[in-house]
Amino acid sequence: MVSLFRQLVWDGTVPIAIKLAPTSLPTSSDRLLDTYYIQAPRISYLPLLIPEIRKNMCDLVMDENAAAAVREEDWWFETENGGVMKWHWPIGLLYDAHMVTAFAAESYFPTSSSTLAAPMTLLLHLTNPPTDKLLMTPSLDTLKSSFMSQSKEADFLRWGSTRRMTSLRKAEQDGLWDGIREHNFDNFWKVASKTFPHPNPSSPSLGSTPPTPNPDGSGAGTTNDAYAVRSVPIRLFLPDSPALQDLYPPLMDNGVHATLGDLLSSHLPLLFPGGKSSQNINLHGAYIVVQGIEPPLDAEIGWLGASLAGADGWVNVCIGLRT
Structure with a gap:
């Protein structure tokens, strides 16, 4: 899926x-x-x-x-x-x-x-x-350098280090960019699958112990799923404002999956006071767009990070207002 x-x-x-x-x-x-x-x-x-x-x-x-x-x-x-x-x-x-x-x-x-x-x-x-x-400048070399920098930052947020990116051979790192430049899905994901997490089909029960990366940040010895990451690379974009960025763990302290509504109500309580309640969204005139769609507020941010992130690993959440 x-x-x-x-x-x-x-x-x-x-x-x-x-x-x-x-x-x-x-x-x-x-x-x-x-x-x-x-x-x-x-x-x-x-x-x-x-x-x-x-x-x-x-x-x-x-x-x-x-x-x-x-x-x-x-x-x-x-x-x-x-x-x-x-x-x-x-x-x-x-x-x-x-x-x-x-x-x-x-x-x-x-x-x-x-x-x-x-x-x-x-x-x-x-x-x-x-x-x-x-x-x-719009040169391809500068653009490639910027893309790799963004990818490494996302990698650090996910796993606590950039080891997964930096351990790629030069041919593999070049292959990531070539996949984007040539718009070749298979070539890109052949390499990107080594750094991106995979969604976990199971859901931790209330109070269960969430999986965590190793102390050295490598993530080795843990499952490579979306809920074993340290944080999900997410940026919140409001109109005419700098992007908001923080550490967004995929699991809450009680082991329950964190949702987009949980994140928004925590960081933007005036716009999203009700978290998962779509009624409060409508009352306050705020809506969200991720990859051109309006995802439900109960979407798990771990799943978003594994499935709807951009090629650089970031989930970009644009926030709009309607009357």
């Missing part, structure tokens, strides 16, 4: 409308072709879309000399309201975070996150990147 959900996450896509910034185009450009639409993989990154955008848009809009003079390292994207897109965020996270923010800004709140199917419109600039707002 876990492979099914991982396959669904991998196959997930979002619609993006790319518009060229008028100030980036030479006067000789063909301005009739002003928008290019892409159905982009959620687990991918904006820099990986650049070759397709250049081939199917920029090279057609500009004359040969102007197109040859364009430097891809100067490219950058922003939303229609001026928000600069982060290169190092997965496209699915960019989409979910943008849409819940856009709905809040426009006072338009969908009755369900399943209605978030409109294209995310991005304005592409070909020059003058805002280096004060971009933490990295």
